[in-house]
Amino acid sequence: xxxxxxxxxxxxxxxxxxxxxxxxxxxxxxxxxxxxxxxxxxxxxxxxxxxxxxxxxxxxxxxxxxxxxxxxxxxxxxxxxxxxxxxxxxxxxxxxxxxxxxxxxxxxxxxxxxxxxxxxxxxxxxxxxxxxxxxxxxxxxxxxxxxxxxxxxxxxxxxxxxxxxxxxxxxxxxxxxxxxxxxxxxxxxxxxxxxxxxxxxxxxxxxxxxxxxxxxxxxxxxxxxxxxxxxxxxxxxxxxxxxxxx
Numbered sequence: 001x002x003x004x005x006x007x008x009x010x011x012x013x014x015x016x017x018x019x020x021x022x023x024x025x026x027x028x029x030x031x032x033x034x035x036x037x038x039x040x041x042x043x044x045x046x047x048x049x050x051x052x053x054x055x056x057x058x059x060x061x062x063x064x065x066x067x068x069x070x071x072x073x074x075x076x077x078x079x080x081x082x083x084x085x086x087x088x089x090x091x092x093x094x095x096x097x098x099x100x101x102x103x104x105x106x107x108x109x110x111x112x113x114x115x116x117x118x119x120x121x122x123x124x125x126x127x128x129x130x131x132x133x134x135x136x137x138x139x140x141x142x143x144x145x146x147x148x149x150x151x152x153x154x155x156x157x158x159x160x161x162x163x164x165x166x167x168x169x170x171x172x173x174x175x176x177x178x179x180x181x182x183x184x185x186x187x188x189x190x191x192x193x194x195x196x197x198x199x200x201x202x203x204x205x206x207x208x209x210x211x212x213x214x215x216x217x218x219x220x221x222x223x224x225x226x227x228x229x230x231x232x233x234x235x236x237x238x239x240x241x242x243x244x245x246x
Contacts, residue, residue, distance in 0.1 A: 005221060005243035006154075011236055014162030015199075020155035022221065022245045024213065027149050027187060150213040151187050152177075152221055152245050157206045160199035167198045169229040175211035178218040184211050213245075221245045 003009055008018035152175075160166045177184045190208020199205055211223065222242040227235040 001237050001239055003239060003241050005223075005241050005245065007241065008157075009239060010161070013164075013166065014160060015166045015236065016159045016161060017225065017239060018157040018159075019223070019241045020157060022152050022154045024219075024246055025151055025153050025189075027151060027189060149187075150217075151189070151210050152213055153190065153208065153210040155190075155206055156195070156209050156225070157204065158196060158199060159204045160201055163201050165198055165200055167229070167235065168196060168227050169235050170227075171195050172226045172228060173209065174224040176222045177211065177220060178214035178216065179220050181220060181222050182214070184214075186210050187212060219244045219246070 001009060003019070006019055006021050008016060010016040158168065173186070175184050175186060176182055187210055189210055192207050195207040196205035209223070211221065214220070221244070222240065225239045225241070229235055
């Protein structure tokens with residue numbers, strides 16, 4: 001049974017189904033706030049830790065310098081007064097023995113040149129993927145900055161105008177948007193999402209329904225409503241609400 005958007009239909013047993021006015025809304029993105037909060041928290045937490053490490057290093061360095069100066073002053077003064085003669089003879093013998101020892105490590109210098117050739121080979125390999133990764137991260141960070149997606153929202157009202165209880169069973173819905181109509185989905189952003197399973201005489205019930213809007217802004221909307229029992233049989237004819245949303 002085809003109906004317009006916002007219309008209602010009364011079945012023979014007095015059960016009435018009404019589709020409320022359709023509103024176009026925007027779902028605001030929440031990822032930006034969580035990302036900025038995480039970045040601010042990380043930045044604030046690092047500063048005090050760095051200050052404590054710097055203060056600790058300064059204290060340790062100051063103590064080491066004081067101890068080194070004290071150790072150097074004491075041994076220098078005592079040997080110069082007691083044994084002046086051996087100081088002149090010892091450096092002459094030590095200089096002659098040190099000269100050949102210094103010439104030997106010179107032969108090992110060309111050995112160090114061999115690994116130098118392998119180092120530039122690894123550098124371009126590492127630089128290639130390193131430059132591509134930040135580009136992908138920048139693109140992902142730019143996506144949440146876009147505005148939220150638009151969707152249609154309305155309220156479905158049910159009423160029992162008969163003298164007997166009405167069982168609505170399980171409810172199946174389907175929505176399509178755009179031109180031509182394309183199957184969409186429901187974001188389920190309403191406050192009351194569970195429809196009533198049964199209605200007593202003169203009792204009313206309602207629930208919130210919604211559907212994602214077309215990306216190109218086309219206002220065409222079609223919403224299908226079906227009531228099915230536990231065995232999968234239809235309790236009432238299928239209702240199709242169709243029109244152009246605001």
